[in-house]
Amino acid sequence: MTQATAYQKIPGILMALSSAIFWGISGTCAQFLFEEKNLDPAWLVTWRLIIGGSILILFSLSQERKAAFSVWKKPIHILQILLFGIVGMVAVQFTYFYSISLSNSATATILQYIGPVFVVAFYAVKNRTWPITTEYLALILALSGIFLLVTHESFDLLVISKDALLWGILSALALAFYTIQPVGLLRLFSPAAITGWGMLIGGFTFSIFTQPWSLSGLWDGETLLAFAYIILFGTVLSFYFFLRSVSIIGATTASLLCSVEPLSAALTAVFWLKVSFLGIDWIGTILILITVALLTWNKKDKKARPVEI
Known part of the structure; x- marks a missing residue:
């Protein structure tokens, strides 16, 4: 790599890191809203999907104009985007936020990051090939990291509740589905359009059960700031920065750099919300991050995938 090329990649590297940090901090903001302001996770997920999806569709329209609606032309694509929105988007958002409400943003984010292991398992079964x-x-x-994180090396003790562990694993499974299911759509349409429509569909569908028109929790200046951060930085700007970084440094490098998301969630949870995070927790976190790095670096085909939001 020449010196000029290296300098040209610096903006992409900074954008990828920024998007990961924004995502991680948004999880801690959610924990703050759940613990301090008594917001309901389902209510927050609904509005995040509706507002974030609306902004992303407007962004797609500004970049692509009529092409933003192309996904609605063929019945097969309509079925796929409906499945992505109703099942994939709602599942990955709600399981993650509910897992945060049961534990903390650091633990929930780290548990969700074992999702790539399930992706590898799916393709191994689908392609009838043994993992390398x-x-x-x-x-x-990954298994070692989870063991250390949830047991602190004790076989007869869980340091988080069984419900928190269950929803953390469900969050990882939802992330795997969210990664795999829309691959075909992302080969034909832009990530902005697919993610935006998926969020809107999921948000409006979920609103049938969550009644988002009724305010949840205590609303004051702090609540507004945390809520605005989740929408603007944790959704819109993180999405834009990630896409821009992919165009500069490639999907594999961008995804690898985004592995700092659990670290940003852990650090902000520890220093802001005073979450107890011991040395054994950090070791478990590092093991799971190494897992993500190995699987990302090992990708031989750069399949398109939705951004993590």
């Missing part, structure tokens, strides 16, 4: 050595190593590291 790197993938076996990633699985061992």
